[in-house]
Amino acid sequence: MLQQVFNTLINASIYALFAMGYALVFGVLDILNLAHGAIFMLGAFTAVQAVLGWHWPLVLAIPLGMVVGGAVGVVLDLVAVAPLQARGSGFLTPLISTIAAGIVFENISLGLFGPDAYSFPTSVFPQTPITIGGAVVQPVDLFVIGLTVCLMVGLTAMLRYSTLGKAIRAVAANRLAAQLLGINVARVVAITFFLASALGALAGIFYGLELQDSISFNMGGSVQLRGLAVIVVGGMDSIPGVMLGALALASSETIGITEIGSSYTDAIAFGLLFLILIVRPSGILGRRGSRVV
Amino acid sequence: MNFRHVRGAALALGVTACLTAVGQPALVSHAGGGTVSVGLVADITGASSVYGVSIRDGAQLAADQLNKAGGIRGNHLNLIVGDSATSKSQVVNLYQQMINSNHVIGIIGPTLSSEAFVVDPIAQQAGVPVIATSNTAAGISKMGNYIFRMSLGEGDVIPLTIKTALSHLHFKKVAILYGNDNAFTIGDNTVFAAVAKQFHLTVVDTETFATGDKNFKVQLTKIKGAKPDAILVGALAPEAVLILNQGRQLGIPTSVHFIGGNGFNSPAVISGAGANAEGAIEGTAWFPTGKSALNQHFISAYKARYGKAPDQFAAQAYDGVNIMAAGIKAANTTSDRSALRAALTKLKNVPVVTGASGTFSFTPTRDAGELGTVQIIQHGQFVQYT
Numbered sequence: 001m002l003q004q005v006f007n008t009l010i011n012a013s014i015y016a017l018f019a020m021g022y023a024l025v026f027g028v029l030d031i032l033n034l035a036h037g038a039i040f041m042l043g044a045f046t047a048v049q050a051v052l053g054w055h056w057p058l059v060l061a062i063p064l065g066m067v068v069g070g071a072v073g074v075v076l077d078l079v080a081v082a083p084l085q086a087r088g089s090g091f092l093t094p095l096i097s098t099i100a101a102g103i104v105f106e107n108i109s110l111g112l113f114g115p116d117a118y119s120f121p122t123s124v125f126p127q128t129p130i131t132i133g134g135a136v137v138q139p140v141d142l143f144v145i146g147l148t149v150c151l152m153v154g155l156t157a158m159l160r161y162s163t164l165g166k167a168i169r170a171v172a173a174n175r176l177a178a179q180l181l182g183i184n185v186a187r188v189v190a191i192t193f194f195l196a197s198a199l200g201a202l203a204g205i206f207y208g209l210e211l212q213d214s215i216s217f218n219m220g221g222s223v224q225l226r227g228l229a230v231i232v233v234g235g236m237d238s239i240p241g242v243m244l245g246a247l248a249l250a251s252s253e254t255i256g257i258t259e260i261g262s263s264y265t266d267a268i269a270f271g272l273l274f275l276i277l278i279v280r281p282s283g284i285l286g287r288r289g290s291r292v293v
Numbered sequence: 294m295n296f297r298h299v300r301g302a303a304l305a306l307g308v309t310a311c312l313t314a315v316g317q318p319a320l321v322s323h324a325g326g327g328t329v330s331v332g333l334v335a336d337i338t339g340a341s342s343v344y345g346v347s348i349r350d351g352a353q354l355a356a357d358q359l360n361k362a363g364g365i366r367g368n369h370l371n372l373i374v375g376d377s378a379t380s381k382s383q384v385v386n387l388y389q390q391m392i393n394s395n396h397v398i399g400i401i402g403p404t405l406s407s408e409a410f411v412v413d414p415i416a417q418q419a420g421v422p423v424i425a426t427s428n429t430a431a432g433i434s435k436m437g438n439y440i441f442r443m444s445l446g447e448g449d450v451i452p453l454t455i456k457t458a459l460s461h462l463h464f465k466k467v468a469i470l471y472g473n474d475n476a477f478t479i480g481d482n483t484v485f486a487a488v489a490k491q492f493h494l495t496v497v498d499t500e501t502f503a504t505g506d507k508n509f510k511v512q513l514t515k516i517k518g519a520k521p522d523a524i525l526v527g528a529l530a531p532e533a534v535l536i537l538n539q540g541r542q543l544g545i546p547t548s549v550h551f552i553g554g555n556g557f558n559s560p561a562v563i564s565g566a567g568a569n570a571e572g573a574i575e576g577t578a579w580f581p582t583g584k585s586a587l588n589q590h591f592i593s594a595y596k597a598r599y600g601k602a603p604d605q606f607a608a609q610a611y612d613g614v615n616i617m618a619a620g621i622k623a624a625n626t627t628s629d630r631s632a633l634r635a636a637l638t639k640l641k642n643v644p645v646v647t648g649a650s651g652t653f654s655f656t657p658t659r660d661a662g663e664l665g666t667v668q669i670i671q672h673g674q675f676v677q678y679t
Contacts, residue, residue, distance in 0.1 A: 001514075001518065004511065127542075129544060136544035210508075211539075212534065212535060212565070257500070262501040
């Protein structure tokens, strides 16, 4: 029914925004940024601190959260990733480095905000429910879905048509060749981290807006796992793949709850992941051996 | 003998000992002369802190009042408070520390039934009496003859809750939503299903979630589609708040009441769910206007010390300390654990603030010998519902 479609789209939007961060970083750098869940959390905390603590309007708090998230991503790159890559380390060492950074970020949050859960006040969004067909949606739901769709379209267009987008795809395709062609690879990498982390931060803000009492220092944990599932299903470095994977995962969770029973949601979601790994390990839209960002 | 090996082994042993000492959870204790030590294990931080903080506050109030009145037979009651942080491994650490290092005569706790099933067998084996003040799942006292429970079990309270709700609301169809990974919430489902059968109610849908889940919209959408007259919820406070909020936001009409188990008895449910908590019904062991003579003294002393009104969990912990003290007094000992155990079983009519009658005894199966009442959330308050 239509209500479940909306429930699915909301979850898919958050998963897609979050997983986009993984896909961008993996496409350009071939590494998995496992601090992404912590950045998801920091984005949400920044926005809720702005709204609750400094009384900013939501329309300013969201960009602030994204910028802070992006900045943390750049710091992560400069401190934890780039120095290791400069020394020619492979896939594993930067991965471990990002895990460590994630733990540091979580504990900073724990120290600053404590273990309690926070919410955006209900006053930030009109609470009047809107009835569409048979479904009851809140204005914030339409905002989340709408903004996500716009961002996905904008990101795809930027990557295909803008100079920066072409530079990112060039670095993703062949780092050395891009450097030889005069592209400032370090700058492109930093910008990619900024973009990826800003999107992850926005996903965190949406998560906090959608669900009360959900902003806490360890909120990144469950989404992190689902984000990984999304990119494996969709293709590790494919943007349309991320969107497809997010829809697939969110749909399988909803179908799992409605048809089979809520006890089996995780089993179904990760069963799908397992199936894809067996049948098509590069993901639905991923391409083995070549890069398509 | 090769001394290098001996030195290496000694160093390793020393480091291990230091790490173990550092890894001990933090304890707060009061020093004393002729002293009897009782441990309090509660989730003061972590997901169940809404319960644990109240438990600690109620227990400390009781202990301080006892000591001001001269202690237990002149002995100072040393209440050692340990924070189990809603972590099963931390509860185990605390129990072992209190039993072996602090030599407590008994333990009050832990906060969650799921923690109790892990840790009370340890106390049973060590011969240390445990009084549970907030465990309400079935089977707690069955773990052994050293395990006592003064909190009312869900199996006692939920039938009364649903019977009372039926007398007002006359519903026929119910849906059940419960957490399938926690002993307390699973217990709620078992009791809900049995009571529904007993009262000839139709269960139109049963949905589950996991502790720590934040998004219940898919389950609630499905429940809404099944059109129940009432929704029975087995959840702890953090999930209960989200379920109430999301259920109303999805448009479940206010004529469909949420009926909860013991997890709903925290003021955190009212503050978290706000207007969406209106009409939620739950059974409780304690009520602010309860008949007990002690009750009003307890409420004013609690307010004076902590600046806020007590809740059911604080009241139960307050009673827990007093029941433990009554047992220690009757056993006339400061360290004999088996004498304490025997004395607890024989206790009669201990004055308490919980329950309908104002006095307490353990049942022959070491469960709570008192009756509960039902309450409903109206205008942001718990109101008695009879």
